[in-house]
Amino acid sequence: MINSDKSVIIVGAGIGGLATAVRTALKGYRVSVYEKADSCGGKLTEFELGDYRFDFGPSLFTMPQYVLELFKEAGKDPKDYFTYKSLPEACRYFYRDGTRFTAPTSEEEFVKIASRTFDVSEKKLKAYMDENRKIFENAGEVFLTHSLQKVETWLQPKVVKSLFHSYVLNMLKSMHQVTSKRISDPRLVQLFDRYATYNGSSPYKASSILNSISSLEHEYGTYFPVGGMAHIAKSIENLAKELGVIFYYNKTVERIKYVGNTVQGIEVDGKAILADIVVSNMDVHFTYERLLQKSTARLEKREKSSSAVIFYWGIDRSFDELGLHNIMFSDNYEEEFAAIFEDKTLPADPTIYINISSKHSPSDAPANAENWFVMINVPADFGQNWDQEIVQLKQKVVSTVSEQLEVDISKHIAEEWIADPRTIAEKTVSHRGALYGTSSNHWLSAFLRHPNFSSEFKNLYFVGGTVHPGGGIPLCLLSAKIASDLMN
Ligand SMILES: Cc1cc2nc3c(=O)[nH]c(=O)nc-3n(C[C@H](O)[C@H](O)[C@H](O)COP(=O)(O)OP(=O)(O)OC[C@H]3O[C@@H](n4cnc5c(N)ncnc54)[C@H](O)[C@@H]3O)c2cc1C
Known part of the structure; x- marks a missing residue:
């Protein structure tokens, strides 16, 4: 352990913030995490609907080595905290012409x-x-x-x-x-x-x-974390706690405090809390707008990534044709992406992704039933009439899925909750509800993403899906590694 006199405050306990907590604690810093919600994970959380358990956001787990590395670097056996199954099957694809293809890993x-x-x-x-x-x-x-x-x-x-x-x-x-x-x-x-x-x-x-x-x-390969996706976040939180990281939940950071161009800490409940280093795991747009009260004009210029409408359905029967990951493709992919990124409307004929964690974790649903996470890619929130759009979208999704499975699926939806870009924006403080911050549609996107450090403020770093190298669990974990390596 080195630098034990230095303190770090992390804003947000998303996967990027949690991994940064572990990495900075391993550098010997005194680390505290301030999180607005009552538990860790951000987009990587879970909830229950009747007798069904659902992961709120991510469903696909790849590159587990970046999770394992946190435990190994702490000198721990990852298996004591976190286990996962390797999956021989990557995804089941359904095409409108009747083609079905189960993709092996x-x-x-x-x-x-x-x-x-x-x-x-x-x-x-x-x-x-x-x-x-x-x-x-x-x-x-x-x-x-x-x-x-x-x-x-x-x-x-x-x-x-x-x-x-x-x-x-x-x-x-x-x-x-x-x-x-x-x-x-x-x-x-x-x-x-x-x-x-x-x-x-x-x-x-x-x-x-x-x-x-x-x-x-x-x-x-592709993997299934035992205990569900949210368990990835919880296991890293457990490790961080063992390393002495202190977590403050239900605490919304109101400001990042700075004097001149040097960051000095944060403000919570109107009180200043000093630290040598501040790391923001909050969406970079809101970090500038709310915590630094700086212009977001440059960030606004970058195209947002897609968002999603998700139907969380408790289905009262099981389907052998479906696996953990399933894709029911639309007939016109080009039109679908033009709707999302050019017209910023919901695709008339969307591709449907269905994730069913109960296929590998039977306790996620009652016997002979399944927990369906049905996700449609949609534009980020630009004030579309979501309530109206979702009514039409649900009809289309129900009809496509029913056609593919030759069963009227509407009769089997025992529980339902729906998330849309507004829900994602509010629940996870994500600008316009974008799942991955900015899109990678520009050929220079990798260079245009916000770096993991501030070029304006000393002692300020950024981690998570809205900054370099990008969104998704593996990249958020890598953002933590890059940011922590930059600190001295
Ligand atoms: C529906 C959906 C499906 C996805 N599917 C996949 C997938 O299959 N595989 C994959 O790898 N990735 C997927 N992703 C993307 C992945 O979830 C994200 O890239 C990743 O979880 C983002 O982590 P993060 O570190 O940026 O933090 P976030 O999860 O964005 O968390 C940020 C945290 O900061 C907190 N916070 C914000 N403001 C403050 C404040 N002022 N004070 C204190 N705390 C604050 C928030 O409450 C939140 O907990 C999906 C995302 C969604 C929403």
């Missing part, structure tokens, strides 16, 4: 079964997937684990090499452009295009460098 199996289902040879598909993996090997490590705004990053030869390869590998072309050139079957192109939604973007706009996301699932 193993790349070898995926190639074999996909080439039997779609119009693609094993050789062609393998070559395309190898290419995606190479993009990740070349660029992923640099973009995800370094601060892009520090000169030291660009002095490393591997960074220059990786950037060169990224450009060679069509950074200026969209994901869809590159995939549809390599693969001719539109159903398989749609499957790969879907990975743009992993950071709330459009495959028709996001750089083809993001095709590398698909390789992560096959390279690192």
Whole structure:
């Protein structure tokens, strides 16, 4: 332990804030976390509806190594805090033309079964997937684990090499452009295009460098955390507490205090609390607007990521055709993304994602019943008439799902709660309810995201899904690592 005389305050106990708490405690700092809600997790929380348990937000867990690393660096056995199952099946896909495809996690199996289902040879598909993996090997490590705004990053030869390869590998072309050139079957192109939604973007706009996301699932696998997704946050909170981190819940931070350009602490309940370092895990937009009372004009210019409407349905029967992750594709993906990002309206014919954690955790639903998390990608909140839109959306979702399963699903919804961009914005203090802060639709998005430090204020750092390297659990965990490494 070093630096034990230094204190750190973290604003927010989302996954990024929790990981930062562990990392700064391991640096020997005295760490306190102030959280507005009554428990940790932010978007990564859970709730009950009748006899059904639901995770509020994330449902897909990849790259567990970034969670495990926190426990290992603390000298603990991760298994004492956190366990998870490795999943042989990545996702079940349903197409309107009747095609069904269960995607295995193993790349070898995926190639074999996909080439039997779609119009693609094993050789062609393998070559395309190898290419995606190479993009990740070349660029992923640099973009995800370094601060892009520090000169030291660009002095490393591997960074220059990786950037060169990224450009060679069509950074200026969209994901869809590159995939549809390599693969001719539109159903398989749609499957790969879907990975743009992993950071709330459009495959028709996001750089083809993001095709590398698909390789992560096959390279690192997909997992199911025992106890549900929310358990990831709780286990990191437990570790942080053991390391001496103090958590203050139901405490809304009102200001970040600074004198000149040096941050000195925070204000809570009208009282100043001093610290050597402040880390904001709050949405970066609101950190500037509410805590620093600074202009957000530059942040406003960046396009927001997509948001979601989620139907949390307690279903009174089970469906063998469905697995943990299921996608029912729309017929016109391009129109769907144009609605979300150009028109900022709900897609008329949306792709439907259904997650059913009770498939792996039977206690999440009564016997022979299932907890369905039914998510539709929609635009961020720009004042749309959500109440009206959701009525129409529900009709469409019920009719598509009923058609695919050949059962009138409306008769089996025993419990229901609906979240929309307003709910997400309010519950998790997310600007316009965007799931991942800004979109990655611009080819320079990686460079345009807010860095993990402040160039204006000394001793101020930023972590979480709205800053570098981006949204999603693995990237939030990496933001904590980058920010903590920058502190001295
Ligand atoms: C519906 C949905 C589905 C998703 N699906 C996936 C998925 O499948 N896989 C995946 O990896 N990711 C997914 N994500 C994204 C993922 O949830 C986020 O990127 C990640 O959880 C964000 O973590 P964070 O560290 O930014 O903190 P957040 O979760 O945003 O938490 C921020 C915390 O700060 C607190 N706070 C805010 N203001 C203050 C204040 N003034 N004072 C004190 N506390 C404050 C909030 O209460 C909150 O607890 C999904 C998100 C949503 C909403």
